[in-house]
Amino acid sequence: MAKYLRTSSISAELEILIRDAKKELYIISPYLKLSDQVKELLNDKEREKVEVRIIFGKQELAPSEMGFLENLKYVRLYFSKNLHAKCYLNENKMIIASMNLYEYSQVNNREMGILIDTENEDDKKVYEDATKDIDSIIHNSEDFSYVKAPQKKLQSEKTISEIVETKDKSKSKLLTTKELSQVTGLSSRKVNSWFTDKKLMYKKDDDWVTTKRGKEAGGIEKSGQYGQFIIWPEDITKHILE
DSSP, rough: OOOOEEEHHHHHHHHHHHHSSSSSSEEEEHHHHHHHOHHHHHHHHTTTOOOOEEOOSSSOOOOHHHHHHOTTEEEEEEEEETTOOEEEESEEEEEEEEEEBBBBHHSSSSSSSEEEETHHHHHHHHHHHHHHHHHHHTTSEEOOTOOOOOOHHHHHHHHHHHHHHHHHOTTSOEEEEHHHHHHHOHHHHHHHHHHHHSSSEETTTEEEEEOOHHHHTEEEEEETEEEEEEEEEEEGHHTTOO
């Protein structure tokens, strides 16, 4: 059954939970200020290709933290303005606690929490109920995954404007990212990264989804054998190669 945690135990169990994540990791905390230790743990998850979803609220991230997170390809970042919940989970364990992922809280505050472990049969239902709420929070949050740090934003905005202004959707052949990869000579991963870096699309579960700007640039969502994918105007290749 669920285990009660005091302040020091929350910090210790949270580190274990992050280290043990093999497939997915969720970090839900209104106030987000990453300590050096948490950054090291997230770098480890990036190397292990663990899908990380971070939901925050209450205040904007500092440019330095946004810059750190934007360089992690396996991190998805969401903003929920009404968020007050604090919850951390991997594919097997969950911590629900009063503690924010904020170094001050971990050091100075008196916190309380519980640890839920699906190895215990009694905890499975609680874990499942909580994950349903988490799915709802993400669905109603703003996707910040491809919002760049302020110093890089203007350059990105200009590139998108150029794409929207110069394309002619009526004359351009539509290609998948695999076909664009063949045309450009770049790997499919690099092509996908270009589209996500320019905030034209993002990945939701196993599906690719166009953003508003992606639609303006001519991206069209299609369904296939392996889920949803996007086709793009062929003349967008010249922008990928710039």
